[in-house]
Amino acid sequence: MRIINSLIIILFFSLPTFAQNDFTKVLDDEVLRESIRKHSSETFTIKSKFSQEKHLSMLEEVVISSGRFLFKKENNIRWEYSLPFEYTIIVANGKFLINNEGKLSEFDISSNPMFKQISDMIVLAVSGNFVQNDQFNIEFFQNGKYYLATLKPVDQQVSEMLSGINIYFDKNALNVEKVKFLEPGNDFTLINFKDYQENINLSDEEFTTNK
Amino acid sequence: MNSLKFKIFTFSFLVLLSFYSCSPNYLKGYEIKNNTDLKVPTIFNGKLIKALYKANLIVMGNELSGLLLLKKTNPSEYRIVFMSELGLKYFDFGVNYTKEKPEFTNYYLLSPMQRGEVEKILFNDLCILLSEFSDNIKYKVYRNNKTGDLAILNNVDEYNYVAFRYSGKDKIEKIQWNSKPEGRSMISINNYKGNLPSDLLMENSKYSLRLQLKLVEN
Numbered sequence: 001m002r003i004i005n006s007l008i009i010i011l012f013f014s015l016p017t018f019a020q021n022d023f024t025k026v027l028d029d030e031v032l033r034e035s036i037r038k039h040s041s042e043t044f045t046i047k048s049k050f051s052q053e054k055h056l057s058m059l060e061e062v063v064i065s066s067g068r069f070l071f072k073k074e075n076n077i078r079w080e081y082s083l084p085f086e087y088t089i090i091v092a093n094g095k096f097l098i099n100n101e102g103k104l105s106e107f108d109i110s111s112n113p114m115f116k117q118i119s120d121m122i123v124l125a126v127s128g129n130f131v132q133n134d135q136f137n138i139e140f141f142q143n144g145k146y147y148l149a150t151l152k153p154v155d156q157q158v159s160e161m162l163s164g165i166n167i168y169f170d171k172n173a174l175n176v177e178k179v180k181f182l183e184p185g186n187d188f189t190l191i192n193f194k195d196y197q198e199n200i201n202l203s204d205e206e207f208t209t210n211k
Numbered sequence: 212m213n214s215l216k217f218k219i220f221t222f223s224f225l226v227l228l229s230f231y232s233c234s235p236n237y238l239k240g241y242e243i244k245n246n247t248d249l250k251v252p253t254i255f256n257g258k259l260i261k262a263l264y265k266a267n268l269i270v271m272g273n274e275l276s277g278l279l280l281l282k283k284t285n286p287s288e289y290r291i292v293f294m295s296e297l298g299l300k301y302f303d304f305g306v307n308y309t310k311e312k313p314e315f316t317n318y319y320l321l322s323p324m325q326r327g328e329v330e331k332i333l334f335n336d337l338c339i340l341l342s343e344f345s346d347n348i349k350y351k352v353y354r355n356n357k358t359g360d361l362a363i364l365n366n367v368d369e370y371n372y373v374a375f376r377y378s379g380k381d382k383i384e385k386i387q388w389n390s391k392p393e394g395r396s397m398i399s400i401n402n403y404k405g406n407l408p409s410d411l412l413m414e415n416s417k418y419s420l421r422l423q424l425k426l427v428e429n
Contacts, residue, residue: 054298058318059282059290063263079297084278084427085265087296100267100276122297160322161299181298185319189298 023141023148032140032147033131039174040128045202046071046175048193057186069193075123076207091123092207099209121158125151125165125179136165146178147171160184241353241362252361253342254383254398258406259283264424266293268301270329272419275301279424281341289341290318306338313338332418336396339388340413394418 026032047070054063067081077091090097091109098105109116124130130138135158136151151165161183168178175196181189205211259281266279277295284290287308293301301324305316315334324330353362360376376385386398394417401410409426 052298054278054294056280056292056303059280059284059292061261061280061282063278063280063294065278065296081296084263087276089296098276105274157322183300187300 022143023146024143026140026142026147029140036128036147036149036169036174037131040131042199043127043175044073044199046126046196046198047200047202048196050194051192053190053192055188055190069126070202070206071123071126072202072204072207073127076204077123077126078206088209090207090209097209104209121162121165125167125181126176128167128169128174128176130167142171145171147174238353238362240357241355241360244352244354252383254340254386254400254408254411256406259289259341262407263427264411265427266425267421267423268293269419269421270324270333271326277301278427291337291341302333304334304337306334306341308342313342328418329420332415332420335390336398336413336415336420336422339386339396340398340411 048068050067050069052065054065055061056063064083065081066083067079069080070076070078075091076093077089079089081087086099086101088097088099090099094109096107096109124133130136130149130151135154137154138152139150141148141150147169149167149169151167153159153162153164162181163184164182166178166180166182167176168180169175170177175193175198177193177196179191179193181191183189261280261282264279264281266277268275275293275295277293277299280290280292280294282290282292284305289306290303291306292303295301299321300319301321302317303319305318307314307316315338317330317334320330351364353364354360355362358376376383382400382403383398384400387395388397389395394415396413396415398411398413400408401412403409404426407426408424411424413422413424414420
């Protein structure tokens with residue numbers, strides 16, 4: 001009886017682990033890579049709401065932010081945070097534009113290599129345009145709901161800041177539903193996209209601080 | 212008789228002169244107090260459990276913005292995590308006040324920030340921000356009877372000091388301190404929300420470091 005109880009306890013505590021690790025490796029990923037590449041090439045704009053969870057593992061804390069996200073080819077991005085405070089980052093025409101509660105600032109992306117790398121990674125992750133990128137080692141996994149692409153940076157300096165990026169694609173529509181930025185030491189940032197729309201009309205003004 | 216008066220006057224003058232010459236300039240008008248008579252104030256007054264601040268840090272000519280989380284992790288230890296809006300962590304420090312000198316742990320510092328004295332200055336100034344002057348720390352307390360300002364000197368070096376200015380009961384309006392080799396720093400608090408400072412500016416003039424905090428939630 002004691003053994004049965006122990007087995008039940010072990011099984012009970014193992015269930016969440018199974019649920020998190022239900023992804024299996026996509027062995028022949030060429031077809032999937034081609035499908036993602038095609039979907040990415042046909043995606044010209046994205047508009048979505050997002051919630052962002054910063055998980056600080058040692059502190060057992062989750063810091064939550066939310067807002068809206070816009071993307072327009074080739075490399076135009078607008079991250080607009082409304083909570084916990086108003087803050088907008090725009091990447092457009094080789095510049096970072098920041099609106100920090102009404103205080104505007106602007107600088108060249110190329111002037112800050114670290115921000116350029118981060119910006120490139122975000123564009124890659126969200127647009128799905130990473131399949132042929134040699135800056136990462138990429139593997140594909142799947143479960144009933146998602147395709148999961150795991151990206152591990154090749155560059156040593158990048159990997160000191162970011163140990164990996166996990167991108168979760170809806171299995172049917174192939175749009176990005178979640179992106180997880182993994183840091184060395186178990187902390188991570190999870191971005192969930194909702195009310196996701198593709199290829200809608202987005203004016204260029206959205207990628208200025210006028211809007 | 213006049214000669215005796217003159218000698219007494221000269222002696223008194225020399226005694227006074229020697230007394231004042233031993234006191235640093237910033238202590239003019241201050242009187243030493245027994246530190247058991249006075250409760251030394253701290254910014255958080257021991258009430259900090261967790262607080263999230265919107266933060267802007269200017270360091271070595273670079274401006275970084277994001278969220279700064281302060282959390283008490285045990286009775287004498289704090290963690291300070293500063294991250295960008297996008298979640299990228301800039302630093303994660305721990306400060307422990309168990310011993311006379313605060314102990315610092317660098318859990319993480321973004322590699323581009325690992326330059327010069329950045330770590331040392333941040334640590335030195337953040338220690339004052341969170342400091343708690345417990346009974347096992349030896350210091351001298353001075354008070355300015357006109358303004359009510361307090362100054363604290365440690366027993367190691369009289370030029371390492373911390374001076375406080377109040378705004379109302381137990382609320383600190385300004386702290387200035389000097390330590391070698393980090394130089395002079397200052398924290399000014401414009402507002403409080405409950406027990407927590409809601410608008411705070413920390414500056415180190417020697418290293419052009421400036422940290423502005425606005426309370427988001429606690």
